[in-house]
Amino acid sequence: MAKSVDEFNKKRLRSSNITVVISIALVLFLLGLMGLILINAQKYSDYIKEQLVVNAYFDENYDAKDSLKIAKMEAETFKEVQTLAPVKKATYITREMAAKEAKKSMGIDSDALFEENIFPSSIEIALKPEFVDPAKINQAIKAIKSVPGIIDVKNDSTLMVDVYNNLSRILKWILGFSILFLVLAVVLINNSIRLKIFSKRFIIKTMQLVGAKRRFILKPFITEAVILGAIGSGIGLLALCGIWYYFTSQIGSAFVQDNQQYVWLVILVFGVGIFISVLSTIVATWRFLRSNVDDLYYS
Numbered sequence: 001m002a003k004s005v006d007e008f009n010k011k012r013l014r015s016s017n018i019t020v021v022i023s024i025a026l027v028l029f030l031l032g033l034m035g036l037i038l039i040n041a042q043k044y045s046d047y048i049k050e051q052l053v054v055n056a057y058f059d060e061n062y063d064a065k066d067s068l069k070i071a072k073m074e075a076e077t078f079k080e081v082q083t084l085a086p087v088k089k090a091t092y093i094t095r096e097m098a099a100k101e102a103k104k105s106m107g108i109d110s111d112a113l114f115e116e117n118i119f120p121s122s123i124e125i126a127l128k129p130e131f132v133d134p135a136k137i138n139q140a141i142k143a144i145k146s147v148p149g150i151i152d153v154k155n156d157s158t159l160m161v162d163v164y165n166n167l168s169r170i171l172k173w174i175l176g177f178s179i180l181f182l183v184l185a186v187v188l189i190n191n192s193i194r195l196k197i198f199s200k201r202f203i204i205k206t207m208q209l210v211g212a213k214r215r216f217i218l219k220p221f222i223t224e225a226v227i228l229g230a231i232g233s234g235i236g237l238l239a240l241c242g243i244w245y246y247f248t249s250q251i252g253s254a255f256v257q258d259n260q261q262y263v264w265l266v267i268l269v270f271g272v273g274i275f276i277s278v279l280s281t282i283v284a285t286w287r288f289l290r291s292n293v294d295d296l297y298y299s
Contacts, residue, residue, distance in 0.1 A: 024232025
């Protein structure tokens, strides 16, 4: 009879541990998925912002005999523009390149309408994402205009502001959902741990009544929480990596674009799983250590 009771308790304990591990894995999988979405949404946002270019123009009026001098001056100006803090990438566009682009856009193959290079040479500048901010765009343009040789800077400020505001709004929503998932992770993992500790409340109180210190009682529960949290986090991360690998292979993208951000995400998810498990275990166990024997029947 005693043997059957022990087997029953072991099965119940094993079932409880499996339930906790699965709960942790599922919750952290969703949390990690939101983290991946947030990271890639930020990257896509930065990519779109870098497509919003600013055009800096050189003087189009000069004598043909000064062409070599002007070319040297424009090359020096281009190098200086590349070193500016707001500049992510700069492309030097010669008069010939500007004329070819104009003919291409107008669908003209003949040179009859272009007896000479009537378009000024320019620099196409992609700003760093943070400088697309409406509060900083004027600062960036002012810095570009201050470079010797640049006579005019043009950009579609209205489009930049609209794109920036829309992207910022989307990122805020995604960040809000990520925080919501983090709160849900804390609540769900905490509830799973509390139910597990609740099933052992009589064991905890018995150990205390026979003289065991609170630290001694807590130690095995904390150790178990670390193990369960690590296993659950590991399973959740493996599932997340599998889903992400399948998704990126389907769209033809790289599995990992930025090692550092993904490493930090893995550390965060793994740490959250263990931290919440341990904290919930300590809080739940401490509650029963402080309670009276009679309270165990009504907890």
